[in-house]
Amino acid sequence: MNIEEVKEELKTRLSTPRYEHSVGTMKMAKKLAKIYGEDEEQAEFAGLIHDVAKELTKDEIEKLVNGYDIEVDEVEKQNTKLLHAKLGAVIAREEFGANKEVQDAIRYHTTGNKKMDKFAKIIYIADKIEENRIYDGVDKLRKIAEKDLDEAILVMLEHVIEKNTQRGIKVHPDTLELREELIKNKR
Ligand SMILES: [Fe+2]
Numbered sequence: 001m002n003i004e005e006v007k008e009e010l011k012t013r014l015s016t017p018r019y020e021h022s023v024g025t026m027k028m029a030k031k032l033a034k035i036y037g038e039d040e041e042q043a044e045f046a047g048l049i050h051d052v053a054k055e056l057t058k059d060e061i062e063k064l065v066n067g068y069d070i071e072v073d074e075v076e077k078q079n080t081k082l083l084h085a086k087l088g089a090v091i092a093r094e095e096f097g098a099n100k101e102v103q104d105a106i107r108y109h110t111t112g113n114k115k116m117d118k119f120a121k122i123i124y125i126a127d128k129i130e131e132n133r134i135y136d137g138v139d140k141l142r143k144i145a146e147k148d149l150d151e152a153i154l155v156m157l158e159h160v161i162e163k164n165t166q167r168g169i170k171v172h173p174d175t176l177e178l179r180e181e182l183i184k185n186k187r
């Protein structure tokens with residue numbers, strides 16, 4: 001499947017705003033891949049399909065979880081929205097032939113994970129700063145991301161952790177671990 005075919009397929013699976021978000025993520029992922037010397041084509045592909053599982057129905061989610069023996073942790077049980085990352089990785093592999101690096105980037109794009117490589121970090125942050133995203137500080141974050149991926153992710157994580165805590169949503173342990181790791185590496 002070439003990137004145009006992937007786009008056509010995605011249009012059938014996603015609402016227009018989410019499709020546009022996916023294309024925005026694709027563009028930002030390519031831009032960052034160029035800056036950081038990662039494979040631009042793979043980055044485009046991963047950015048484009050990272051949310052492929054975001055609009056699955058409850059039934060479809062259940063089928064996939066059972067069919068592929070996907071482990072659902074405690075936090076995911078409470079906040080099933082998180083699951084679209086793991087499910088997206090499986091769909092990317094099974095239906096789009098994604099390689100391991102792309103699968104991992106998709107798997108980690110929502111909670112983050114301390115095992116993320118540079119490629120996964122690009123997809124993580126591209127998702128949060130793509131051109132359709134509007135929130136206080138997004139422009140500043142775009143600038144930081146072009147200079148320092150880890151710093152951009154750290155700023156994002158602080159934001160996510162604060163927001164979830166305010167709303168009473170449990171922060172995923174992987175998110176907290178990644179923050180610890182990034183803070184440790186800064187010293
Ligand atoms: Fe997502």
Ligand SMILES: [Fe+2]
Nearest residue numbers: 021050051127
């Ligand atoms: Fe996304």
